[in-house]
Amino acid sequence: MRKMKVAVIGCGTIASSQHIGAYARNEFAEIKYLVDVRQSHVEEMAKTYNVPFTETDFRKILLDEEVEAVSICTPNDTHAPIAIACLNAGKHVLCEKPAAINLEQAVEMKKAADRNNKILNIGMVNRYNTAVNRVKQMIDNGELGKIYHVNCSFRTHRAIPGLGGPFTTKAKSGGGVLIDRGVHFLDLIFYSLSQPNVLTVTGAVHSEMAKDMKQYTYLDMWAGPPRFDGTYDVEDYVTGMMRTSGPTISLNGAWAQNIGETAMFVEFLGDKAGIKLQYGGEDFKIYSAEKGALFETMPSFPAADMFFDEIDGFLRSAMENTKDRANIDHVILTSEVMESIYKSAELGKEVSW
Numbered sequence: 468m469r470k471m472k473v474a475v476i477g478c479g480t481i482a483s484s485q486h487i488g489a490y491a492r493n494e495f496a497e498i499k500y501l502v503d504v505r506q507s508h509v510e511e512m513a514k515t516y517n518v519p520f521t522e523t524d525f526r527k528i529l530l531d532e533e534v535e536a537v538s539i540c541t542p543n544d545t546h547a548p549i550a551i552a553c554l555n556a557g558k559h560v561l562c563e564k565p566a567a568i569n570l571e572q573a574v575e576m577k578k579a580a581d582r583n584n585k586i587l588n589i590g591m592v593n594r595y596n597t598a599v600n601r602v603k604q605m606i607d608n609g610e611l612g613k614i615y616h617v618n619c620s621f622r623t624h625r626a627i628p629g630l631g632g633p634f635t636t637k638a639k640s641g642g643g644v645l646i647d648r649g650v651h652f653l654d655l656i657f658y659s660l661s662q663p664n665v666l667t668v669t670g671a672v673h674s675e676m677a678k679d680m681k682q683y684t685y686l687d688m689w690a691g692p693p694r695f696d697g698t699y700d701v702e703d704y705v706t707g708m709m710r711t712s713g714p715t716i717s718l719n720g721a722w723a724q725n726i727g728e729t730a731m732f733v734e735f736l737g738d739k740a741g742i743k744l745q746y747g748g749e750d751f752k753i754y755s756a757e758k759g760a761l762f763e764t765m766p767s768f769p770a771a772d773m774f775f776d777e778i779d780g781f782l783r784s785a786m787e788n789t790k791d792r793a794n795i796d797h798v799i800l801t802s803e804v805m806e807s808i809y810k811s812a813e814l815g816k817e818v819s820w
Contacts, residue, residue, distance in 0.1 A: 471782055472533045474500035474558075476525045476549060477541035478512050481563055481590075486538045489778035491516050496782055500528050525549055529556040536586075536785045538778075539563060543646070544639045547572035554579040554587065559785035561778070563590040565650045566795065568641025570806040577795045586785045588793040591801070593655040595776040595793075597768065598749045602735065602742055603659045605753075612739030614714045617656050620730040621648040621720040621746065627677055628722070629690030631697025635677075643701030644722040645672070645805055652746065654801040655733060656716060658792070662800060663711035669817040670707030670808030676723035677703065685723070707808045 473496050475482050490496040502522045503509035509521045528534050529552060536559040539549050547567040550560050560580070566573040566589045580587035593599050605611060621644070628647070633639040640646060657663070677683040680695050703723045709716040714736075731746040740755035749770035755762045777793065784791040811818045 469495075469786075470497040471495055471535050471786060472497050472499045473536045473538065473782075474498070474502060474525075474528050474534050475538045475540065476502040476528075476553075477539060477545075477563075478503040478505075478509050479540060482538065482540035483512060485774040486540055486561075486778065487512065487516055489772075489775045490538070492775065493779055493782060495779070495786065499531070499534055502528065526552070529553065529558075532557075535559060536561070536782065542633050542639060543568050543641050544633075547576055550576050550587065551579040554583045554585050557583065557585065559586040559781075561588045561590065561781045561793075564654075565589075565641060565646050565805070566799065566802050568639075568646075570802045573795070573799055573802040577799060580795060584788070586781070586788065586790065587795045588781045588784065588791070589795055589798045590777065591651070591654045591658070591793050591798050592773050592777045593651055594658050595771070595773040595780065596655075596749070597770040597773070598744060598751055599655055599659065601766065601768065602744055602751060603661075605742070606659055606735065607661065610740060611735060611737030611742065614660070614735055614737045616714050616736045617660070617716045617734065618736070619652045619656060619716075619718050619733040619746075621652050621718075622724055622726070622728075622730045623687075623722060624727045624729065625676070625683075625685040625723045626687040626689075627683070627685065627703060628688065629694075630677055630680055630683060630685075630688065631694030631699060632690060634690055635701050636698040637700050640701060642805070642809060643672070643674070643703055643705070644720045645702060645705040645808060647722075649705060649718060649720050650801055650805065652718065652720070652733060653804055654798055655746075657800050657804075658797075659733075659735070660711075660713055662797070663713040665800070665804060665807075665820050666710045666712065667817050667819050668707065668709050668804060668807035668811055670705065670811040672702035672809070672812045673704040674699070674702050675704070676725075683723075702812075705808065705812075707811070709804065
Protein backbone atom coordinates (compact mmCIF):
# COMPACT_ATOMS: atom_id res chain seq x y z
CA MET A 468 0.00 0.00 0.00
CA ARG A 469 1.25 3.50 -0.81
CA LYS A 470 2.62 5.96 1.71
CA MET A 471 0.55 9.03 2.55
CA LYS A 472 2.41 12.31 2.94
CA VAL A 473 1.44 14.02 6.20
CA ALA A 474 2.15 17.18 8.17
CA VAL A 475 2.17 17.60 11.94
CA ILE A 476 1.02 21.07 13.02
CA GLY A 477 2.19 21.98 16.51
CA CYS A 478 5.28 20.22 17.85
CA GLY A 479 4.70 20.43 21.59
CA THR A 480 4.50 17.62 24.13
CA ILE A 481 1.80 15.43 22.60
CA ALA A 482 3.24 15.73 19.11
CA SER A 483 6.84 15.07 20.12
CA SER A 484 5.98 12.23 22.51
CA GLN A 485 3.33 10.47 20.42
CA HIS A 486 2.19 11.74 17.01
CA ILE A 487 5.52 12.29 15.25
CA GLY A 488 7.02 9.01 16.42
CA ALA A 489 3.89 7.06 15.51
CA TYR A 490 3.88 8.47 11.98
CA ALA A 491 7.61 7.82 11.64
CA ARG A 492 7.09 4.14 12.56
CA ASN A 493 4.04 3.64 10.36
CA GLU A 494 4.48 1.93 7.01
CA PHE A 495 1.68 4.00 5.46
CA ALA A 496 3.03 7.45 6.38
CA GLU A 497 5.76 9.81 5.32
CA ILE A 498 6.09 13.06 7.26
CA LYS A 499 6.77 15.86 4.80
CA TYR A 500 6.34 18.85 7.13
CA LEU A 501 6.64 19.71 10.77
CA VAL A 502 4.97 23.02 11.64
CA ASP A 503 5.47 25.09 14.78
CA VAL A 504 5.67 28.80 15.55
CA ARG A 505 9.01 28.18 17.31
CA GLN A 506 11.45 27.99 14.41
CA SER A 507 14.50 26.62 16.24
CA HIS A 508 12.35 24.02 18.02
CA VAL A 509 10.71 22.71 14.86
CA GLU A 510 14.01 22.59 13.01
CA GLU A 511 15.52 20.50 15.81
CA MET A 512 12.54 18.14 15.72
CA ALA A 513 12.88 17.78 11.95
CA LYS A 514 16.54 16.77 12.31
CA THR A 515 15.64 14.17 14.93
CA TYR A 516 13.04 12.52 12.70
CA ASN A 517 14.65 13.24 9.33
CA VAL A 518 11.69 15.33 8.13
CA PRO A 519 12.57 17.29 4.98
CA PHE A 520 10.56 20.50 5.48
CA THR A 521 9.59 22.81 8.34
CA GLU A 522 7.27 25.80 8.50
CA THR A 523 6.24 28.30 11.16
CA ASP A 524 2.90 29.09 9.48
CA PHE A 525 0.52 26.18 8.79
CA ARG A 526 -1.02 28.08 5.87
CA LYS A 527 2.12 27.37 3.85
CA ILE A 528 1.25 23.68 3.61
CA LEU A 529 -2.35 24.19 2.46
CA LEU A 530 -1.29 24.65 -1.17
CA ASP A 531 0.88 21.54 -1.23
CA GLU A 532 -1.29 18.91 -2.90
CA GLU A 533 1.12 16.15 -1.92
CA VAL A 534 0.09 16.55 1.72
CA GLU A 535 -3.06 14.50 2.16
CA ALA A 536 -3.38 14.36 5.94
CA VAL A 537 -2.45 16.43 8.98
CA SER A 538 -2.28 16.07 12.74
CA ILE A 539 -3.25 19.18 14.70
CA CYS A 540 -1.50 19.35 18.08
CA THR A 541 -1.90 23.04 18.83
CA PRO A 542 -3.66 24.87 21.72
CA ASN A 543 -7.41 24.33 22.08
CA ASP A 544 -8.52 27.70 20.73
CA THR A 545 -6.72 27.07 17.43
CA HIS A 546 -8.21 23.63 16.75
CA ALA A 547 -11.30 24.80 14.88
CA PRO A 548 -9.73 27.46 12.60
CA ILE A 549 -6.77 25.26 11.66
CA ALA A 550 -8.90 22.13 11.14
CA ILE A 551 -11.46 23.96 9.01
CA ALA A 552 -8.72 25.54 6.87
CA CYS A 553 -7.08 22.15 6.33
CA LEU A 554 -10.36 20.42 5.50
CA ASN A 555 -11.25 23.19 3.05
CA ALA A 556 -7.84 22.66 1.43
CA GLY A 557 -8.66 19.00 0.88
CA LYS A 558 -6.67 17.48 3.76
CA HIS A 559 -7.82 14.73 6.09
CA VAL A 560 -7.45 15.82 9.72
CA LEU A 561 -6.62 14.21 13.06
CA CYS A 562 -7.18 16.90 15.69
CA GLU A 563 -6.10 16.45 19.29
CA LYS A 564 -8.73 16.63 22.00
CA PRO A 565 -10.88 18.51 22.76
CA ALA A 566 -12.37 18.97 19.31
CA ALA A 567 -12.75 22.68 20.03
CA ILE A 568 -13.27 25.12 22.88
CA ASN A 569 -17.06 24.86 22.54
CA LEU A 570 -19.78 22.89 20.80
CA GLU A 571 -20.46 25.56 18.19
CA GLN A 572 -16.92 25.33 16.86
CA ALA A 573 -16.95 21.52 16.96
CA VAL A 574 -20.12 21.53 14.85
CA GLU A 575 -18.48 23.87 12.32
CA MET A 576 -15.54 21.45 12.09
CA LYS A 577 -17.91 18.57 11.40
CA LYS A 578 -19.69 20.61 8.72
CA ALA A 579 -16.36 21.33 7.03
CA ALA A 580 -15.47 17.63 7.01
CA ASP A 581 -18.86 16.71 5.55
CA ARG A 582 -18.78 19.52 2.98
CA ASN A 583 -15.35 18.51 1.72
CA ASN A 584 -15.90 14.75 2.02
CA LYS A 585 -12.83 14.42 4.22
CA ILE A 586 -12.04 12.46 7.37
CA LEU A 587 -11.98 14.37 10.65
CA ASN A 588 -10.84 12.31 13.62
CA ILE A 589 -10.52 13.61 17.17
CA GLY A 590 -7.72 12.41 19.46
CA MET A 591 -9.84 10.25 21.74
CA VAL A 592 -7.01 7.78 22.15
CA ASN A 593 -8.77 5.62 24.76
CA ARG A 594 -10.89 4.20 21.95
CA TYR A 595 -7.71 2.32 20.96
CA ASN A 596 -6.77 1.25 24.50
CA THR A 597 -6.67 -2.54 24.87
CA ALA A 598 -8.28 -2.62 28.32
CA VAL A 599 -11.04 -0.22 27.28
CA ASN A 600 -11.85 -2.36 24.27
CA ARG A 601 -11.95 -5.51 26.38
CA VAL A 602 -14.36 -3.80 28.77
CA LYS A 603 -16.49 -2.66 25.84
CA GLN A 604 -16.56 -6.20 24.45
CA MET A 605 -17.71 -7.58 27.80
CA ILE A 606 -20.47 -4.97 27.94
CA ASP A 607 -21.52 -5.70 24.35
CA ASN A 608 -21.60 -9.44 25.15
CA GLY A 609 -23.87 -8.86 28.16
CA GLU A 610 -21.34 -10.22 30.66
CA LEU A 611 -22.12 -7.44 33.16
CA GLY A 612 -25.86 -7.89 32.75
CA LYS A 613 -27.93 -4.73 32.99
CA ILE A 614 -25.61 -1.77 33.51
CA TYR A 615 -27.52 0.67 35.67
CA HIS A 616 -24.83 3.18 36.65
CA VAL A 617 -21.35 4.33 35.59
CA ASN A 618 -19.19 6.49 37.82
CA CYS A 619 -15.86 8.12 37.11
CA SER A 620 -13.32 10.22 38.99
CA PHE A 621 -10.41 12.21 37.62
CA ARG A 622 -9.03 13.95 40.70
CA THR A 623 -5.56 14.99 41.76
CA HIS A 624 -4.33 16.84 44.86
CA ARG A 625 -2.56 20.05 43.77
CA ALA A 626 -1.81 19.85 40.05
CA ILE A 627 -3.28 22.82 38.18
CA PRO A 628 -1.40 23.01 34.85
CA GLY A 629 0.34 26.23 33.85
CA LEU A 630 -1.43 28.49 36.33
CA GLY A 631 -2.07 31.88 34.73
CA GLY A 632 -1.35 30.57 31.21
CA PRO A 633 -3.46 29.15 28.35
CA PHE A 634 -4.70 26.13 30.34
CA THR A 635 -6.35 28.39 32.91
CA THR A 636 -7.62 31.03 30.48
CA LYS A 637 -11.11 30.15 29.26
CA ALA A 638 -10.79 32.06 25.98
CA LYS A 639 -7.80 29.84 25.13
CA SER A 640 -8.79 26.50 26.65
CA GLY A 641 -12.60 26.51 26.68
CA GLY A 642 -12.66 25.43 30.33
CA GLY A 643 -10.70 23.77 33.10
CA VAL A 644 -10.49 20.23 34.40
CA LEU A 645 -13.66 19.09 32.59
CA ILE A 646 -12.47 19.96 29.09
CA ASP A 647 -8.88 18.98 29.89
CA ARG A 648 -9.37 15.62 31.62
CA GLY A 649 -13.09 14.97 31.70
CA VAL A 650 -13.26 14.90 27.91
CA HIS A 651 -11.34 11.60 27.93
CA PHE A 652 -13.39 10.02 30.70
CA LEU A 653 -16.74 10.95 29.19
CA ASP A 654 -15.74 9.76 25.75
CA LEU A 655 -14.41 6.48 27.15
CA ILE A 656 -17.76 5.90 28.86
CA PHE A 657 -19.89 6.80 25.83
CA TYR A 658 -17.73 4.58 23.61
CA SER A 659 -17.93 1.63 26.01
CA LEU A 660 -21.71 2.01 26.25
CA SER A 661 -22.15 2.33 22.46
CA GLN A 662 -23.39 5.92 22.60
CA PRO A 663 -26.55 5.88 24.77
CA ASN A 664 -29.11 8.64 24.22
CA VAL A 665 -28.57 11.40 26.79
CA LEU A 666 -31.83 12.68 28.32
CA THR A 667 -30.80 15.20 31.00
CA VAL A 668 -27.58 16.70 32.32
CA THR A 669 -26.82 18.43 35.60
CA GLY A 670 -23.50 19.81 36.75
CA ALA A 671 -21.63 22.22 38.98
CA VAL A 672 -18.16 23.73 38.72
CA HIS A 673 -15.92 25.39 41.29
CA SER A 674 -12.83 27.56 41.00
CA GLU A 675 -11.56 27.83 44.55
CA MET A 676 -8.06 26.43 44.98
CA ALA A 677 -6.13 29.14 43.14
CA LYS A 678 -8.40 32.16 43.42
CA ASP A 679 -5.41 33.82 45.07
CA MET A 680 -2.77 32.62 42.60
CA LYS A 681 0.23 33.75 44.63
CA GLN A 682 -1.00 31.80 47.67
CA TYR A 683 -1.62 28.57 45.72
CA THR A 684 0.70 25.84 47.01
CA TYR A 685 1.25 22.98 44.60
CA LEU A 686 3.01 19.66 44.28
CA ASP A 687 3.11 19.51 40.51
CA MET A 688 2.67 22.01 37.67
CA TRP A 689 3.25 20.70 34.19
CA ALA A 690 3.05 23.49 31.57
CA GLY A 691 4.38 25.80 34.32
CA PRO A 692 5.86 27.78 35.94
CA PRO A 693 2.97 29.94 37.17
CA ARG A 694 2.29 33.32 35.59
CA PHE A 695 0.89 35.50 38.34
CA ASP A 696 0.08 38.30 35.88
CA GLY A 697 -2.06 35.87 33.86
CA THR A 698 -5.63 34.63 34.04
CA TYR A 699 -7.40 31.99 36.10
CA ASP A 700 -11.06 31.92 35.08
CA VAL A 701 -11.73 28.18 34.67
CA GLU A 702 -12.91 25.46 37.02
CA ASP A 703 -10.55 23.40 39.16
CA TYR A 704 -13.40 21.08 40.23
CA VAL A 705 -16.43 19.67 38.41
CA THR A 706 -19.22 17.31 39.32
CA GLY A 707 -22.15 16.14 37.26
CA MET A 708 -24.73 13.50 36.45
CA MET A 709 -26.46 12.37 33.27
CA ARG A 710 -29.63 10.40 32.76
CA THR A 711 -29.49 8.36 29.57
CA SER A 712 -31.55 5.77 27.73
CA GLY A 713 -29.31 3.27 29.53
CA PRO A 714 -27.49 3.81 32.82
CA THR A 715 -27.10 6.97 34.82
CA ILE A 716 -23.59 8.43 34.68
CA SER A 717 -21.85 10.46 37.39
CA LEU A 718 -18.51 12.22 37.44
CA ASN A 719 -16.27 14.25 39.68
CA GLY A 720 -12.95 15.73 38.71
CA ALA A 721 -10.34 18.03 40.18
CA TRP A 722 -7.09 19.56 39.10
CA ALA A 723 -6.63 20.56 42.72
CA GLN A 724 -8.34 19.56 45.96
CA ASN A 725 -7.57 19.43 49.66
CA ILE A 726 -7.58 15.65 49.61
CA GLY A 727 -4.11 14.23 49.12
CA GLU A 728 -5.16 11.27 47.02
CA THR A 729 -5.34 10.70 43.28
CA ALA A 730 -8.45 9.00 41.89
CA MET A 731 -8.43 8.18 38.17
CA PHE A 732 -10.92 5.43 37.41
CA VAL A 733 -14.18 4.41 35.77
CA GLU A 734 -16.67 2.04 37.44
CA PHE A 735 -19.28 0.12 35.45
CA LEU A 736 -22.02 -1.27 37.71
CA GLY A 737 -24.05 -4.16 36.33
CA ASP A 738 -26.51 -6.54 37.97
CA LYS A 739 -24.37 -9.56 37.00
CA ALA A 740 -20.92 -8.06 37.46
CA GLY A 741 -19.08 -4.80 37.89
CA ILE A 742 -15.81 -3.50 36.52
CA LYS A 743 -13.36 -0.96 37.93
CA LEU A 744 -11.06 0.33 35.21
CA GLN A 745 -7.96 2.25 36.25
CA TYR A 746 -7.57 5.09 33.77
CA GLY A 747 -4.56 5.06 31.48
CA GLY A 748 -3.42 1.58 32.40
CA GLU A 749 -3.95 -1.83 30.93
CA ASP A 750 -5.73 -3.51 33.81
CA PHE A 751 -9.15 -3.68 35.37
CA LYS A 752 -10.92 -5.70 38.04
CA ILE A 753 -14.13 -7.66 37.60
CA TYR A 754 -16.39 -8.20 40.62
CA SER A 755 -18.98 -10.98 40.36
CA ALA A 756 -20.84 -13.70 42.26
CA GLU A 757 -21.40 -17.36 41.44
CA LYS A 758 -22.81 -20.29 43.43
CA GLY A 759 -22.82 -18.39 46.70
CA ALA A 760 -19.29 -17.07 46.35
CA LEU A 761 -17.92 -13.63 45.50
CA PHE A 762 -15.15 -13.31 42.95
CA GLU A 763 -12.58 -10.63 42.23
CA THR A 764 -10.76 -11.19 38.95
CA MET A 765 -8.00 -9.23 37.24
CA PRO A 766 -7.48 -10.31 33.62
CA SER A 767 -3.98 -10.30 32.16
CA PHE A 768 -3.38 -9.69 28.46
CA PRO A 769 -0.88 -8.12 26.05
CA ALA A 770 -1.50 -4.43 25.46
CA ALA A 771 -1.26 -2.60 22.16
CA ASP A 772 0.31 0.85 21.72
CA MET A 773 -2.87 2.94 21.67
CA PHE A 774 -1.23 6.04 20.22
CA PHE A 775 0.28 4.06 17.36
CA ASP A 776 -3.09 2.40 16.72
CA GLU A 777 -4.81 5.80 16.81
CA ILE A 778 -2.46 7.11 14.09
CA ASP A 779 -2.70 3.88 12.11
CA GLY A 780 -6.50 3.96 12.30
CA PHE A 781 -6.54 7.55 11.07
CA LEU A 782 -4.26 6.77 8.11
CA ARG A 783 -6.32 3.75 7.07
CA SER A 784 -9.51 5.76 7.47
CA ALA A 785 -8.10 8.57 5.33
CA MET A 786 -6.80 6.26 2.59
CA GLU A 787 -10.13 4.42 2.37
CA ASN A 788 -12.20 7.57 3.11
CA THR A 789 -14.28 5.60 5.60
CA LYS A 790 -15.16 6.79 9.10
CA ASP A 791 -13.62 4.89 11.99
CA ARG A 792 -14.30 4.85 15.73
CA ALA A 793 -12.64 8.24 16.40
CA ASN A 794 -14.47 10.15 13.69
CA ILE A 795 -16.10 13.44 14.72
CA ASP A 796 -19.49 11.84 14.06
CA HIS A 797 -18.90 9.38 16.89
CA VAL A 798 -17.25 11.68 19.43
CA ILE A 799 -19.21 14.92 19.13
CA LEU A 800 -21.54 13.60 21.85
CA THR A 801 -18.75 14.32 24.35
CA SER A 802 -18.62 17.97 23.24
CA GLU A 803 -22.40 18.19 23.54
CA VAL A 804 -22.42 16.80 27.09
CA MET A 805 -19.56 19.02 28.28
CA GLU A 806 -21.39 22.05 26.90
CA SER A 807 -24.50 20.94 28.82
CA ILE A 808 -22.55 20.51 32.06
CA TYR A 809 -21.22 24.06 31.77
CA LYS A 810 -24.70 25.32 30.89
CA SER A 811 -26.25 23.53 33.87
CA ALA A 812 -23.58 24.98 36.16
CA GLU A 813 -24.26 28.48 34.86
CA LEU A 814 -28.04 28.15 35.18
CA GLY A 815 -27.94 26.30 38.49
CA LYS A 816 -30.38 23.64 37.30
CA GLU A 817 -30.72 20.47 35.26
CA VAL A 818 -30.92 20.84 31.48
CA SER A 819 -32.90 18.57 29.18
CA TRP A 820 -32.01 17.42 25.69
